[in-house]
Amino acid sequence: MTHQTILPDGWPIPKGYSNGILAAKGRTLFLAGQVGWTPEEKFASDKLVPQFEQALKNIKAIVEKAGGNVTDICKMTCFCKDRNQYLESRKELGTIWKQIMGNHYPCMSMIFVVDLLDHPALIEIEAMAVIPE
Numbered sequence: 001m002t003h004q005t006i007l008p009d010g011w012p013i014p015k016g017y018s019n020g021i022l023a024a025k026g027r028t029l030f031l032a033g034q035v036g037w038t039p040e041e042k043f044a045s046d047k048l049v050p051q052f053e054q055a056l057k058n059i060k061a062i063v064e065k066a067g068g069n070v071t072d073i074c075k076m077t078c079f080c081k082d083r084n085q086y087l088e089s090r091k092e093l094g095t096i097w098k099q100i101m102g103n104h105y106p107c108m109s110m111i112f113v114v115d116l117l118d119h120p121a122l123i124e125i126e127a128m129a130v131i132p133e
Contacts, residue, residue, distance in 0.1 A: 002024055003071070026133050029062075029066045031059055035051065036053070036054040037058075037121070047085075048080070048123060056125065067131055071102070075108070080123045081121070086112075
């Protein structure tokens with residue numbers, strides 16, 4: 001059994017996320033917040049779009065190391081420092097999403113925050129995956 005997206009009757013299909021995912025039996029992987037730095041903990045950019053891309057690549061690398069793939073991700077929480085930059089970049093962010101995540105849309109929350117620990121991080125993404133047995 002694969003993960004099943006849950007959509008109550010009469011609800012519109014959400015754009016860019018799922019309201020609920022019923023995970024198949026498997027191993028639960030919790031991912032710490034990933035910022036947009038390289039595996040050497042260096043930021044290649046102080047802009048949101050490249051940081052978002054690197055943060056997603058970091059998440060993908062962790063899930064794959066655990067034996068899963070991005071479609072096993074059930075939940076993501078994004079903490080973003082710049083609401084305006086996020087809104088202005090949505091099309092580019094969507095393109096990056098498709099390149100890394102394909103058509104998989106976990107349950108997600110986007111929270112705008114005043115600051116993040118690792119400077120000059122503009123986004124931090126934490127996730128949870130259930131990797132089928």
